[in-house]
Amino acid sequence: MAAPAPVRGQPIADDGDELRFCSTCAFASSCLAAGVDKSRLRELHMLVEHSGPSRAGDHLFREGDPFTAIAAVRSGTVKTYVTDADGREQVRGFFLPGEIIGLDAISESRYPCNAIALEPVVLCRFSFPTLAALATRMPGLQQQLFRLLSHDIGNAALLAGNHTAEDRLAAFLVGLSRRYAARGFRADRFQLTMSRADIANYLRLAAETVSRILRRFQDERLIRVRRREIELLDLPRLEKSALAVLRS
Amino acid sequence: MQVNVTPRPHGHIAPMGVPEYFDAELLRRYDRPGPRYTSYPTAPQFGPQFDERKFREVARRSNAEPIPSDLSLYVHVPFCFSPCFYCGCTRIITRDRARGALYLSRLMREIEIAAPLFDRDRDVIQLHFGGGTPNFLDAGELSALIGGLGRHFHFSDRTDRDFSIELDPRTLAAGDVRRLAELGLNRASLGVQDFDPEVQQAVNRIQGVEQTLAVIDECRASGMRSVNVDLIYGLPKQTLDGFARTLDALLAVRPDRLAIYGYAHLPELFKAQRQIEAADLPDAALRLELLQLAVQKLTDAGYRFIGMDHFALPGDDLSKAQSAGSLHRNFMGYTIHDDCDLVGFGVSSISHVGDSFSQNFRDLPTWERALDEGRLPVWRGIELDADDVLRADVIQQLMCQGEIDAAGVEERYGIDFRGYFADALAKLAPLAADGLVTVEPLRIAATSRGRYLLRIIAMCFDRYLAAAQAPRYSKAI
Numbered sequence: 169m170a171a172p173a174p175v176r177g178q179p180i181a182d183d184g185d186e187l188r189f190c191s192t193c194a195f196a197s198s199c200l201a202a203g204v205d206k207s208r209l210r211e212l213h214m215l216v217e218h219s220g221p222s223r224a225g226d227h228l229f230r231e232g233d234p235f236t237a238i239a240a241v242r243s244g245t246v247k248t249y250v251t252d253a254d255g256r257e258q259v260r261g262f263f264l265p266g267e268i269i270g271l272d273a274i275s276e277s278r279y280p281c282n283a284i285a286l287e288p289v290v291l292c293r294f295s296f297p298t299l300a301a302l303a304t305r306m307p308g309l310q311q312q313l314f315r316l317l318s319h320d321i322g323n324a325a326l327l328a329g330n331h332t333a334e335d336r337l338a339a340f341l342v343g344l345s346r347r348y349a350a351r352g353f354r355a356d357r358f359q360l361t362m363s364r365a366d367i368a369n370y371l372r373l374a375a376e377t378v379s380r381i382l383r384r385f386q387d388e389r390l391i392r393v394r395r396r397e398i399e400l401l402d403l404p405r406l407e408k409s410a411l412a413v414l415r416s
Numbered sequence: 417m418q419v420n421v422t423p424r425p426h427g428h429i430a431p432m433g434v435p436e437y438f439d440a441e442l443l444r445r446y447d448r449p450g451p452r453y454t455s456y457p458t459a460p461q462f463g464p465q466f467d468e469r470k471f472r473e474v475a476r477r478s479n480a481e482p483i484p485s486d487l488s489l490y491v492h493v494p495f496c497f498s499p500c501f502y503c504g505c506t507r508i509i510t511r512d513r514a515r516g517a518l519y520l521s522r523l524m525r526e527i528e529i530a531a532p533l534f535d536r537d538r539d540v541i542q543l544h545f546g547g548g549t550p551n552f553l554d555a556g557e558l559s560a561l562i563g564g565l566g567r568h569f570h571f572s573d574r575t576d577r578d579f580s581i582e583l584d585p586r587t588l589a590a591g592d593v594r595r596l597a598e599l600g601l602n603r604a605s606l607g608v609q610d611f612d613p614e615v616q617q618a619v620n621r622i623q624g625v626e627q628t629l630a631v632i633d634e635c636r637a638s639g640m641r642s643v644n645v646d647l648i649y650g651l652p653k654q655t656l657d658g659f660a661r662t663l664d665a666l667l668a669v670r671p672d673r674l675a676i677y678g679y680a681h682l683p684e685l686f687k688a689q690r691q692i693e694a695a696d697l698p699d700a701a702l703r704l705e706l707l708q709l710a711v712q713k714l715t716d717a718g719y720r721f722i723g724m725d726h727f728a729l730p731g732d733d734l735s736k737a738q739s740a741g742s743l744h745r746n747f748m749g750y751t752i753h754d755d756c757d758l759v760g761f762g763v764s765s766i767s768h769v770g771d772s773f774s775q776n777f778r779d780l781p782t783w784e785r786a787l788d789e790g791r792l793p794v795w796r797g798i799e800l801d802a803d804d805v806l807r808a809d810v811i812q813q814l815m816c817q818g819e820i821d822a823a824g825v826e827e828r829y830g831i832d833f834r835g836y837f838a839d840a841l842a843k844l845a846p847l848a849a850d851g852l853v854t855v856e857p858l859r860i861a862a863t864s865r866g867r868y869l870l871r872i873i874a875m876c877f878d879r880y881l882a883a884a885q886a887p888r889y890s891k892a893i
Contacts, residue, residue, distance in 0.1 A: 365479075365480065383483055
């Protein structure tokens with residue numbers, strides 16, 4: 169039989185080359201707005217190094233490692249976490265294709281957390297000193313860098329408030345939906361690439377609670393869950409529930 | 417029993433028809449070997465690269481799903497007191513009851529090792545004891561077994577949970593059924609095959625009508641929700657008159673479900689079948705008449721055709737699920753429970769966890785040794801790739817609903833149906849010409865004639881059959 173066409177898999181941002189930016193690149197639009205294309209970046213010694221793929225479970229960096237580069241996720245999902253005094257893991261966040269990891273290392277010059285690949289991951293690394301120098305010459309890039317930094321801080325505060333488990337989970341789903349949409353992927357259907365234990369840990373809930381609430385969302389026709397796939401059937405109602413947490 | 421584990425006579429097929437569509441000529445023409453599709457890919461695709469480590473990994477991944485599936489547990493008890501000559505199951509003939517106790521102790525070991533792999537908030541919604549003869553274990557041993565499972569897993573308290581057991585009416589003691597019902601079992605399946613004494617003699621299974629009907633009564637009196645009876649056509653010495661009397665005797669008490677399997681004579685594969693005289697077997701014409709007779713009588717008695725070889729009363733859960741489009745199919749046959757992860761215990765049992773199938777060692781000593789060494793007795797299996805998952809979905813739709821929602825498949829998997837399944841559609845063309853199936857751009861549906869040859873239609877979507885036409889499957893009729 170003829171080789172079947174590929175069945176739809178995970179969204180990947182793997183379409184860049186020597187001359188073109190990846191479609192999800194966090195910096196492409198700032199650079200292009202400043203008239204800097206990819207070949208111009210090379211002339212400016214802005215080396216963009218693609219690394220990976222790392223396998224699921226591989227560490228991309230560990231807490232305390234010296235920080236030299238920030239990295240954009242080209243494909244796969246990255247989880248960051250720290251380990252508390254009792255040896256318990258605390259999930260800090262999840263990073264999707266097109267998102268930047270390592271921003272929180274800038275101030276200390278060392279990574280303040282661990283990063284692990286949840287599935288095969290390809291990264292795009294930028295030397296931070298070069299990027300910072302470049303930013304001084306490109307106001308758009310500088311702004312984008314600030315935007316990313318403030319977004320990263322906002323992300324961390326997102327789930328710290330005293331919200332119900334339902335609202336937090338709704339905010340989590342709406343947040344993922346917006347992040348996928350911002351990178352050009354489907355907003356209403358995506359794979360949950362992190363385990364329910366990771367989601368529970370991130371939202372400070374019990375794993376059973378995560379499943380119980382998702383099941384209730386499903387019974388209320390807010391979502392449909394199939395294995396790892398989530399379909400958002402009623403985004404307006406989810407957003408309403410998420411509003412208290414997301415505040416926008 | 418779990419069907420499709422190995423080719424097995426009474427796990428083996430008979431497309432059924434309501435009489436007006438019962439096209440004998442067509443059925444004869446399509447009488448060719450094929451799998452039963454209790455799984456896709458089918459068991460011959462299982463391989464040794466799927467081992468204990470893989471099993472642990474797929475179990476871990478299944479816990480990581482946002483809403484982990486409920487669990488369905490299967491326990492295989494391989495022992496029988498005497499050999500039924502038609503049988504192709506994994507079984508061991510012995511009269512030594514002590515072997516049951518030894519087997520039970522290792523089952524407990526297997527439960528202890530496997531259960532912790534599954535998160536405790538995953539409810540057991542389905543439990544089935546198959547064989548062999550599950551009631552080779554006495555009521556006390558079965559009680560200990562269910563107790564062990566209940567300690568290590570969380571049994572659902574939903575009223576629609578299915579806890580079922582295959583019963584051999586010949587080996588039940590007084591009060592056994594009541595005790596089993598008290599343990600929580602709410603469905604029973606009884607092997608009958610045929611009440612005709614000549615047939616019973618020829619297959620070495622002597623089982624009285626009164627004895628059988630008494631067990632059905634006892635199941636009901638004990639509050640069991642449903643009783644299934646298995647019959648087989650195509651057995652040696654079988655006659656239309658004798659089979660009619662068997663059907664009449666059973667229909668008088670209206671079992672909730674009936675399965676009419678076709679006997680497949682494969683003596684080169686199944687040693688017990690060598691006891692059967694080939695000359696005593698009904699010819700192809702009589703086989704069809706026997707099948708037609710059963711279909712006629714069941715239809716007249718108000719039973720609904722569920723699919724493959726299964727019939728149910730209109731009020732039975734399977735009939736209701738079929739009407740609601742929520743019927744599913746797994747290794748234990750048709751079920752109302754969607755997308756469970758199936759965990760098999762005991763020699764030869766099959767598991768279906770996440771996108772994988774796996775099977776335990778089929779021979780007792782190897783299964784025992786693994787457990788004695790503290791290992792899970794995983795023999796072989798397969799991890800489904802994206803193409804397998806897609807085809808499994810399509811085949812499941814066909815086997816359960818009798819049709820494929822091509823538009824829905826395109827949407828869910830992001831494919832172009834006509835392009836992706838070009839080869840399958842080409843294979844469907846002659847079946848469509850014969851009036852078995854209608855092929856429209858958005859929907860492929862078995863016709864009322866084709867519903868009784870579902871697996872012939874499903875075979876068009878089986879990627880592995882194209883590679884090698886296996887001779888090990890029974891014929892479709």
